[in-house]
Amino acid sequence: MIIEGKKRLWQEYQKEIADDRYFYVRSCVRQNFFPASEKVFLRILKEELGKDVYENAAHTTCSGIGYHSDVVPFETAMTVIARQFSLMTESGYEHFVTSCITSFGLYSEVLETWKHFPDVLQKVRGYLKEATGRTFELPKNVAHASDVIFRFRNEIASRGTHRLVNHLTGKPLRVVEHIGCHYSKMFPSKGVGGAEYPYVLVGMIEDWGGEVIDYPERRHCCGFGFRQYIVRANRGYSIANSKKKFESMKPYQPDFILTNCPGCPMFFDRWQYALSEMEGVTYGQNGEGIPVLTYEELSGLILGYDPWDLGLQVHQVPVEPLLDKLGIPYDPETKFAGKDGQDLGRPDAPTHMKFF
């Protein structure tokens, strides 16, 4: 591997990321999958970095899941997105930040369409006006939430209490980074680092002290791939794709997987459990799985937040081996306690994967 070659490419794919006054839109699914991630993003931006982030309760899905599953026509998707922009305009914001990778891809696609086909933009303005009476301005800046964390990665590190270093050996943790397909594969220039060697998560890992693993199936889909999972008959493809990735990354002995998409951590996490039950295989060391984190969860760990406040107890692959390497204290007794301290019940232990 010639790292200078990657660095040269990274220089070519820089993008502008606004530094304050964000209009934030949530993902349809993330709060169910990894419930604390979006909350942690808001906490870091507002409380740690003192940024102005606004959410409008009237915002809806971007319709991306329906669009990519061929049940929502493009005109409908564009009009739904126009409505999101009208909420941003009414709220007095110009910097649009989206939590979801598929949304980010769809916003990019819609804005590029409008840029190249201004007549389509005029039509959509008409549709929105007719349907809702609303008007809108185009955002001055569109970023994915991982872009924003990337932009402030050094500030997070400087406030942090932990680095991505094994506190027992002093060696950098070895990290698999996985980028959601809709982040930059469609529009390489919209992603930090481009499409083939994205830098958005690499930058966080390296600047937080870790070491990135580049393994043969790095670019491959996590296994979500809407038609693979949403069409029930295709779910075998979904787990087969995930398995292909786990087998490819296993020889590199990653300490954890870092993701920036709603679906990817879900499928990496849940399918490791499913594969261990189906085939008795585990991909980490000593019968453990490979912990999977979102970039917000990782930011929270760097900043010293309580792992259970980050929702790490709802991961199906236990994160304790990673916490031990990082030297992050945790209380096993409160792992399955609710915020009010009441016991929420302990899930059944997996048959093969080591459970804590």
Added chain:
Amino acid sequence: MTRTTVIIGGGVAGMTAASRLADLGEQVILLEREEQVGGHLRNWDRLFPNRRPGYEVLNYLTEELGSKVDIRCLQTVTTIFSGERDFQLQLASGKSLRCDALLLATGFDLFDARRKEEYGYAIYDNVITSAELEELFRSGAPITTRQGKVPKRVGFVHCVGSRDEKAGNLYCSKVCCVTGVKQAIEIKELFPEAEVFGFYMDLRMFDRHFEEMYYEAQQKWDINFLRGRVSECAENQDQSIVLKIEDTLTSRPLKMTVDLLVLLVGFVPSPETLRLAAMLDLPVGEDRFLEPADEHTKSTLTVKPGVFLAGAVKGPFSISNAIADAGTAALQIHAYLKTL
């Protein structure tokens, strides 16, 4: 009055045109940017289709030039002033030249393989270009992976930067197909036990003996040609290269590992050619190569009287075609000079 022709570019086309014009009694100044004339041919080991050494052709062209042409190396033209019937050239050295006719033979550049990011050139250790492989052949250095291993599996990716809308080059570079076949055979000559694969869209064996060479590659050397574009490359832990391809003849996705991957890079117009064209207000095609006055009947003339084109400034050319084209250009220049 002595009539002078300045030829810019001392590659195959420039050298040939200079010799022909001198043979016709014209005074010629040949300007070359590098230390020596010869252009890309200097870097090529053996030539298709008969695999004769490149230096044979280079020596022939050099001997033909002899002392009858005023060759000036390490020269760059900074500005060109077009007079009514002549041209004034300012050189970076500070000198200036007057001429009655000007021949642009500034050739081509090779496509920068780093632009095809998915192939990992200049990122993965064992991805090289056809030009680098040729240089290895020429130097006689042992051909190994970067880790010093004898390659057991070698892949050749055709059309790198050619016929590629994403790269902005819709044109065919003509010579990469046959170069790929030639180099694949040469690898088999060196490593008979190696498995060699060519990944192609279609193989354009357009000239004499090319198709026979392609047959030889398959029948005698057992080289496998797979129709399909490589979609991505990645590096294994042992630095071998993992390829993903769709084999479009069997309609199946394919994943395989090679020890060495060779990218057959195509032609791109040289920035120097475009700079000179802008100075002379010459038309440039959508493919960014220069447009002759008429594609069929005045292919070495331009719309500007006294300015002529030869070789790869007009698009991809093989060596034989560049030599023939340069001969035509010399005749056209000679005819033009007689009218002055």
